[in-house]
Amino acid sequence: MPKANASIHQTVILTSLFFIAAPFVLSEGPNPTKGFPNGHYLVPDTNILLNAMDLLEQNTAFHDVIILQTVLEELRNRSLPLYNRLISLTRSEEKRFYVFFNEFRSETYVIREQGETINDRNDRAVRTAAKWYSNHLQESILKSRSKRKTPSIVVLTDDKDNRTKAKATNVTAYSLLEYVSQLEDADRLLDMVVTSQQARSNASAPAENIYPDYYSISKINTGIRAGTLHQGIFNVSTYNYLEGTVNVPAFDKSLIIMGRVNSNRAVSGDVVIVEILPQSQWKSPSTKVVDEETLNRNENPDAEEGESVVTEQERRALQDEVKKVHGKTSESHPQPTVRVVGIAKRNWRQYVGHIDGTSISKNKQTRKLETCFLLPMDKRIPRIRIRTRQAGELVGKRILVTIDSWDQDSRYPSGHFVRDLGALESKGAETEALLLEYDIQYRPFPKAVLDCLPAEGHDWKVPASTDDTGWQKRQDLRDLLVCSIDPVGCQDIDDALHARRLPDGTIEVGVHIADVSHFVKPNNAMDFEAATRGTTVYLVDKRIDMLPMLLGTDLCSLKPYIERYAFSTLWQMNDDAEILDVRFTKSVIRSREAFSYEQAQIRIDDASQKDELTQGMRTLLMLSQRLRQKRMDAGALNLASPEVRVQTESETSDPIDVKTKELLATNSLVEEFMLLANISVAGKIYNFFPSTALLRRHADPPKTNFEELSNQLKVRRGLEIDSSSSKTLADSLDRCVDPQEPFFNTLVRILATRCMMSAEYFVAGSQAYSEFKHYGLATEIYTHFTSPIRRYADLIAHRQLAAAIEYEPVHPSLNGKAKLEAICQNINVRHRNAQFAGRASIEYYVGQALKGRVIDEEGFVMRVFSNGFVVFVPRFGIEGLIKLKDLASPEPEGVYDEQKYILTTKGSREVSVALFDSVRVKIQDVLDESSSKRKLKMELL
């Protein structure tokens, strides 16, 4: 039996000691202020943390804070994001936040008394801990015999009762407002104090509850278990703010939530508990556009009394709906309608918006506290009531706010001001707003991250001597005629290619990917930063990198004429593009040329060019066309999304013109080989890491997703869509052509794309093999490998592949399933946000490019409502809503035939608009008042 554990044992103890790195001792000189000349430590209670995290994060105040375990745990149960923010505060050295585990200490542990609520018990625990702390400080100062005065312990709580009890036991307690008022920076900080409860408690009579109560937790739990209540994420329609949907696992189709009362204070994104309404109250999804701005323009934010949830106008809008449903019960299909009875989790974040100028007094000089409305940029978010002293200054600015609460007696949620981003429509403010809206980390890289970069900086070179450790197990591929093909002006070159004919008549094809994993080692600060960022975000005028510039655009980037480390995938293929052999290796390459797609195309097409590099490119093109054909035969989808490019002036990056992206054969050349590399790598890493390989899947879309599109096509054009497999879908999409309208097919593809699920990263072990498949690409297994500079998933795939080919030992981070799953979840979200942000940026710039211009353009009707329709303009890749009232004034009367998707107007203007029709529209830019975005407004010609 083994008997040699003594030495091991010692090392264990040593490593454990190594962990005690964080300072557990309070700082010596806690910040003295006017009120506390001896310095003080703050002890906030849970509500303070819940309501005033922004305030605590301020750099000018709130130092030396003791976070009690009681409070920490309660916070974690209430809000995980806030908890995480608090944890990062405890890590910050300058803020000096300490965690004290009061529940684990006998002096500060309190037992819940009979009849005492858990909140009261926790409050008592806070007071006991504060009391103990002040005694403890006194004792230790006495012991040290220094002449210093004892710093005070200050409990922060907004609970009046708690403060009285604290006074009784001789504990100093302040409300947040009292505390902040005595700080130096009070004026600015006071704006951030949540005033809602205070304002409300001052109100003479309790206002009437206008929203129904939420169900109790036990009722919800039993309901969910019994299947009578359902849980899902609440989504608000972008066209109608009064209508939301909830997807619940129990049903295929989403459930509808109509109106304010039924959505009962849920904000888009919250996880809600819903109850199905009796069938008599079911409604069909709205065919009408309802805009909050136009309905409730004249509301007074101060109106507290007699506030009703449903304004008269809203009521009328709803009445119309009901009438319609009732009028045609036989033919229209009312869908299951539900109401919210509880909130499982609030997903409130910070919202960007601007102050509704009409909701404040015109006097700019006052510093008096005013209540005003914030109109969020995101139309699905209700307006937020904030109280501020600087209302006058904030008008016309983009500002950031958070929601604090939404009380039963308040029509709108109340929040507080966080930060001013700058003037509306200024490029800086708009870009920052966009980044904040999509939660994109855009701060410069911290020093810890930059410290992980190679010390040589831009002078780093591939070592000249092949004996260097960097060359170990690395193949010398510098002789190969490698070139890269990318968009114009691309700086972060991820990939390069080559092809050559081997003596035996077969073709060797190589895809060389930047060897980022050589520079970014697992689990250092740079790796963590990249993991949190997840992806590089491309906006029209700027790029927010995942990795520091030095790596992304220089050391990793496969720039031409210089030697670079690469990770190569080498295939042996025959002329039919059948793979005979595949090999992966780390390598050193020297790219001969960096082409743009156009340049590459010209070079290939130019018959006079007979050099080897061009021949190689021609071989690649030939093979890629065969590969593509094979893929299409297997049922890969050729999808379309409206893509446009904004041309900007090179120096000021002011937008000049908008162009649709051109697709050249060389685009698809690169794409095909990247797909092939990704598929080959996916197979390899899955073999080596059967349960932890990081893969990408695209689930089959549920059939119901295509129902509506299918029906629309059948009614309007007599066409069929068969979505039973990707192959049949691809074929049926190919048949959707209109000889007169070449764009019609693209339009259908765009609409079909919207019916699909989104592709996602996942860890192999979390799905059955049959679920791995990528529907769109019609491949069994897929991953992302080819863009490690701009995607974190690729970096993980690189590391896994390096381990799989035994280039390096398996790093533990590649085997932790839970950890990888968390990474997947994060990069999935980041990926989606990056896409949204990119699109929003294009939208903004398209607006700017067309500023002051009036253009006639062709568009297509892609959706019809009973009081308007949506037109898509391919030239600019934009879609716009045209409402009936925009057609002519007075508003013409519209008759909407839901069966045929035709909207006919009568009265002041007579037109008939049907789905998929081609229309001519006049495009003009206007400032959208509700979101203060410059938007394109369309008018029917």
Added chain:
Amino acid sequence: MPLDTSTYTLALLRLDGRRWNELRRMTGQISTQSAAGADGSSFLSIGNTSVLCTVNGPAEIRNRNAANAAGLTTGGDDEASVSVEISVAGFSGVDRKKRGGDRRVLEMQSTLSSAFQTHLFTHLYPRSTISITLHVLAQDGALLATCINAATLALVDAGIPMPEYLVACTAGVTLDSVSELRSGEEESGDPLLDLNGQEEMELPFLTAATVGSSDMISVLVCESRCRVERVEGMLAVAVDGCKQVKEILDGVVRERGGKILQGMGG
């Protein structure tokens, strides 16, 4: 709800407030069932896990073939065979379990019987059986370890000779969760002694039994996946824990012995 170990790094305190090398409260009693006619009995609890154990024997083999077929006994003809039966009370876990064969219980039975088969001086009792019956009354982690320790106590009570106490203990290792982005540090994971039920669900752990306070390991069970580099640390901590457990069991036995002596004297 998954256990969030991220607070661990804040103060190096575990969910229940222990440090990495602390055992839970461990209490034991001996001769608890002597009135019921057991030759030896014990009650042992580690934290919220408690097990009642009775030992009968060494006794004559009644139906050897049947016992062999059931796989409960070990040993040949020239030594006593040890049969172990574990019954897990339906109320012992968080959710009430219906009675029924559980593979894990069978595996624990065979682990225990083979451990004691080699540990006890079975050659003194040829052609006889020693049957150990364990009743799990409450479980909150370290079930196997508690069973081994309880069985040791009951066997001591039954007066069955053995060279040393057979003592067991569990040890696990922390994962580093994604939420904590400690920079630069080589991830090693801290070893933790004596996991409770919540920790066991989340973290990889092993159960080790040693012969007394020596470094001789006679049982080593690890059912969770974990990296091989971490086993070393876990094992060292578990062996250290076993030494502490031995002291506690020894104390229980001595206390009992003292009482008996007192009784004889008075």
